Amino acid sequence: MNRMYKRALLVGALALMAGSAQAQIGTLSNGPVTVILNATQAPTLTLSTSVASVTMASIGANVVTPFPTFNVTTTWNLTAGTTIRLVGWFNTPAAALVSGANNIAAARVVGRTGAAAFAPFTGGPSSGLGVAGGTQQLWSVNATPLNGTATTNLDLALDYVGQASPNAGIYTGTLNLRAIVQ
Amino acid sequence: MQFRRSYLASGMALGLLLASAFGRAAMAQTGTLGAPVPITLAATAADRLVVVVLAGAVQTIASLTPNAINQFPTPVQIYTEWNLPYFFGGTLSLVAYFTNPGQALTTGSANIPSSRVEGRTSGSDPSLLTTWTPFNGNAVGGIGSAGGTQALWRWPGFCGLLIFCRQGDRTDQLDLRLNLVGYPTAAGTYAGVLNIRAVIY
Secondary structure, three states: OHHHHHHHHHHHHHHHHHHHHHHHHOOOEOOOEEEEEEEEEOOEEEEEEOOOOOOOOOOOOOOEEEOOOEEEEEEEEOOOOOEEEEEEEOOOHHHOEEEOOEEEOHHHEEEEEOOOOOEEOOEOOEOOEOOOOOEEEEEEEEOOOOEEEEEEEEEEEEEOOOOOOOOOOOOEEOOEEEEEEO | OHHHHHHHHHHHHHHHHHHHHHHHHHHHHHOOOOOOOOOOOOOOOOOEEEEEEEEOOEEEEOOOOOOOEEEOOOOEEEEEEEEOOOOOOOOEEEEEEOOOHHHOEEEOOEEEOHHHEEEEEEEOOOEOOOOOEEOOEOOEOOEOOOOOEEEEEEEOHHHHHOHHHOEEEEEEEEEEEEEOOOOOOOOEEEEEEEEEEEEEO
16 A cells, blocks of 8 residues: 555656646747848849841842841840930941941941831940940930840941942941830 | 662663763764755756757858759768757757748749759768758658658657667758759749758657
8 A cells, every 4th residue: 555655656656747848838939049140132224135146138229228127125124213224336337337448337227116217226225325426326225123124136338329329348247135124 | 689780780881871972972062063064956958959050050052043953062060969858769860851842042024943952961971962852842740841851860769768769969961952844933032041950759
């Protein structure tokens, strides 16, 4: 009888201790420590064209001879800005296209986007881009929302209306395209 | 005769008693000034559960690559120490979570959700995030947020009955990355806070 009583007491005490401890630790946790995470997504503004080069087989006299139409895609992810402008220019307006000693001036190269009228590359720098007498703002789009993409067609041509065709030769040149956000 | 013997014995006993009393008084006068005063000593080892970020408390990616996995360059080193009652009887776990899973990192109105933040641990067993895992789990032991939590490691409950794991410490390494594959992010500097807590449940 005495042994049973002691055993019951021991079991009871153990159960009491375990229960008490369990109740105390049910809420045991430390205060949070923290890890600060920083990550920067830099603003981007990129251009891509559907072709790397365009070619016309023959420059017509007294006509506007078009190059094949191609697309320009502008993609942006910005933190600020209201308008994105597409600007095109030739570095040397007097010699936009060159064939040996012969040149085609930027004034003979016309361009347009969408259904706009053709205009020559004879302007001054636009939004800080381009060179005097060899530049044209081709297109603009609202920068809101601040990330997006837009594609427009770009038509280029050589305007020899009222002019004889240039000296025979294969003329090559580079039109620079660049987008800017303002 | 018997009376005499008894009287004699009583006298001897009285003599011994008096001798003893005088002897004790003499000792007290020479070496002891008072009765000893007991001083009770008590020291409590409080329940202890500590988490410290040893390194990597600030993680920075200078330039995110869109549509790609961007790993934070340095791992987070986390030290955990515990000293628990014998009968803690539950599970000890280290939990990491974002308070607002939909906005783990934010910049202005743009967010990176916690499901795009992934973690991987290496350290003493048992580790739970041995492979890259998004922080998209639910709270663990009442700690964390729904859909923004992961347990980094867990001591199983049975261990609580053994004295061997009642106290201990461990250091873990947590690698973090942003999985932006298929998730366009607006330009800006994103900032967020990953909370880390140890819990017994």
